[in-house]
Amino acid sequence: MTKPKPPQAPDKRERIARRVAAELAHNSLVNLGIGLPTLVANFIPPDRTVFLHSENGFIGLGPEAPKDAPDWDIVNAGGKPVTMVHGGCYFDSAMSFAIIRGGHVDVTVLGALEVDEEGNLANYMIPGKMVPGMGGAMDLVVGAKKVIIAMEHVNKHGQPKILKRCALPLTARREVDLIVTDMAVIRVAHDGLVLEEIAEDTTVEEVVRCTGARLQIHQKVGEF
Amino acid sequence: MKKIETPAQAVSHIHDGAVIMVGGFMCCGQPIRLTEALLAQGTKDLTVITNDAGFPNRGLGKLVVAGRVKRLIASHIGLNPAAGQKMNSGEMAVELVPQGTLAERIRCAGAGLGGVLTPTGLGTEAETGKRKLEVDGHKYLLETPLKADFALVKASVCDRCGNAFVAKAGKNFNPVMAMAAQHTIAEADRLVLRGELDPERVTIPGVFINTVAVEAAR
Numbered sequence: 001m002t003k004p005k006p007p008q009a010p011d012k013r014e015r016i017a018r019r020v021a022a023e024l025a026h027n028s029l030v031n032l033g034i035g036l037p038t039l040v041a042n043f044i045p046p047d048r049t050v051f052l053h054s055e056n057g058f059i060g061l062g063p064e065a066p067k068d069a070p071d072w073d074i075v076n077a078g079g080k081p082v083t084m085v086h087g088g089c090y091f092d093s094a095m096s097f098a099i100i101r102g103g104h105v106d107v108t109v110l111g112a113l114e115v116d117e118e119g120n121l122a123n124y125m126i127p128g129k130m131v132p133g134m135g136g137a138m139d140l141v142v143g144a145k146k147v148i149i150a151m152e153h154v155n156k157h158g159q160p161k162i163l164k165r166c167a168l169p170l171t172a173r174r175e176v177d178l179i180v181t182d183m184a185v186i187r188v189a190h191d192g193l194v195l196e197e198i199a200e201d202t203t204v205e206e207v208v209r210c211t212g213a214r215l216q217i218h219q220k221v222g223e224f
Numbered sequence: 225m226k227k228i229e230t231p232a233q234a235v236s237h238i239h240d241g242a243v244i245m246v247g248g249f250m251c252c253g254q255p256i257r258l259t260e261a262l263l264a265q266g267t268k269d270l271t272v273i274t275n276d277a278g279f280p281n282r283g284l285g286k287l288v289v290a291g292r293v294k295r296l297i298a299s300h301i302g303l304n305p306a307a308g309q310k311m312n313s314g315e316m317a318v319e320l321v322p323q324g325t326l327a328e329r330i331r332c333a334g335a336g337l338g339g340v341l342t343p344t345g346l347g348t349e350a351e352t353g354k355r356k357l358e359v360d361g362h363k364y365l366l367e368t369p370l371k372a373d374f375a376l377v378k379a380s381v382c383d384r385c386g387n388a389f390v391a392k393a394g395k396n397f398n399p400v401m402a403m404a405a406q407h408t409i410a411e412a413d414r415l416v417l418r419g420e421l422d423p424e425r426v427t428i429p430g431v432f433i434n435t436v437a438v439e440a441a442r
Contacts (some may be wrong), residue, residue: 055323056249057393072252073380073392079250079279079303092395092427093249093275094331097324101344131311131320132302133276139324139344173347 012152012182015199018043019224020109020150020180024050028106029099031055031140034078037109037150051087053105055136057096060088077136100136101143108144110137112151112179114166117213119176119188121149122168134171141172153181153210160212162186162193183207185224186215197222225418226386227435231261234409234437238267238374241294245330245375245401246274246284250303253394255378255411256283258437262376263287271295273330273370275323275397277307291315297370299323322350325367327400333369334403334432340367375405379428379436382412383421386430395427402432409435 013036021043024030031053032038041063044050052061055077062083065071070081091099099105114122121141124134141147155161162179179186184207185197195215198207200223208215235258238244248254263286272293277300278285287293289306295317301307310316321329328340341364345351355366377398379388388410390398402408410433 054393056252057396071392073394075250075252075393077249079252090392090395092399093323093327093397094400096396097327101324101342130302131308133298133300133320134322134350135276135300136323138322138348138350142344142346143324170348 013039014043015182016150016152016180019185020148021045023148023178023180024048024107026050029053029059029104031100031105031108031144033108033110033137033140034076035111037111038076040109040150051085053096053099054082055096055100055140057092058084058088058090059099060085097136097139100139103143103145105140105144107146107148108140109148109150110140112149112161114161114163114168115149115151115176115179116163116166117192118165119174120166121147121171121176122166124171125169127169137171141175146177147175149176149179151179151181153183153207160210163212164214183210185222189216192216194218195221197224199224225384226430226433228384228415229435229437230439231257231411231437232265234258234435235261235265235267235376237407238262238265240267241269241271242267242374243271243273243372245372245397245405246272247375247377247396247398247401248278248283249275249393249396251278251283253378253390253396253398254278254283255376255409255437257439258376258409258411259284259287263290263292268292269294271297273297273326273372273401275299275326277301277304280304280306288316295319297321297326299326325350326370327397329367329370330397330404331400333371334400337369339369341365342367370404372401372405373407375401375408377402377408377410377428377433379410379412381414381416381421382410382433382436382438383416383430384418384436386410386433386436387421387423387426388412388428388430388433389421389425390427399428402428407434408432409437411437414438
């Protein structure tokens with residue numbers, strides 16, 4: 001008889017996605033970036049209707065298409081065949097970015113390489129190493145009413161990604177509103193970063209140690 | 225009534241060194257029969273304005289891999305490794321443009337405007353070399369029109385007047401590109417007679433389209 005497996009620590013990415021999903025209001029229009037932010041769609045509370053905007057040209061983004069029946073006329077921003085939910089609509093790129101830049105998207109959720117105290121974001125290139133282009137990210141960060149960064153708290157070398165000043169080329173200046181990581185929820189205020197919540201398996205000290213910027217810590221720090 | 229040609233006939237006017245726009249987003253809504261015909265024709269030194277460098281084994285991405293593109297103006301090249309390699313080796317010049325800015329630069333060329341003011345890219349490397357203007361206390365970058373000799377666009381259905389219906393998410397850059405070129409070729413999956421395409425279903429007005437390309441053109 002095999003022993004039952006010990007309960008595993010919740011997957012970091014899933015934890016981040018679940019916490020971001022809790023931020024999304026009923027009837028809001030949301031754009032999710034490629035990668036980790038895409039997972040957020042799996043955790044939207046069932047009592048809320050959230051419409052997803054896909055910058056290549058539609059509102060009403062649904063789950064990925066079944067492998068055996070892809071519709072190549074409906075792809076997500078990563079080029080993968082997806083489905084549409086009821087109540088969606090299609091439009092061209094100029095309209096899509098009018099929706100984005102014009103302030104009609106409530107929330108955009110994006111990954112990041114670096115974020116800093118001023119709410120500056122670097123997420124589109126590493127000079128000499130990775131220069132894929134910004135795609136729609138610069139427009140999304142400037143145009144969306146709220147910018148949420150969903151990322152792991154430290155990079156693969158264990159170094160902080162939340163810094164006093166970004167060193168990499170910026171995607172946008174002073175546009176980030178909230179940072180959700182596997183360790184903490186941090187709000188970008190006009191005078192710096194405020195630690196709002198910490199993950200249940202960490203401590204305030206540990207979060208401070210893994211953060212490269214000053215965190216304002218008020219009396220009540222929540223837990224998630 | 226528009227000229228009806230095969231993809232090979234339609235691209236035969238495209239010369240070496242031409243500036244072309246190619247519709248599509250990661251091959252969705254891309255006129256792949258036209259890019260294939262261009263590849264077969266051997267046209268080179270192209271300047272290509274398009275959203276992305278696509279995939280290495282499909283559509284426009286194959287022109288990049290084959291070294292036919294001298295200059296690429298796009299928002300994203302990350303899913304075609306050949307694009308990054310050719311950019312780094314200096315074989316292909318790449319201008320990266322934020323996606324919404326790309327759409328508006330193309331649209332304003334087709335709409336007779338002298339440029340567009342956008343907040344996108346302020347305070348980033350995307351503002352390098354651009355004029356900054358302030359309107360009602362808000363700062364903007366002045367982005368200039370992007371025109372082309374030829375636009376290659378995709379339609380699900382075209383009528384003989386050139387009116388085009390583009391299905392679903394295939395629309396993307398096709399309508400704005402159709403407006404912004406000297407000569408626009410629409411690759412149609414299906415050609416119908418005048419009167420057979422419901423005017424309510426027209427994505428791209430026929431006025432912007434010069435040639436309709438279909439496989440079985442007579």
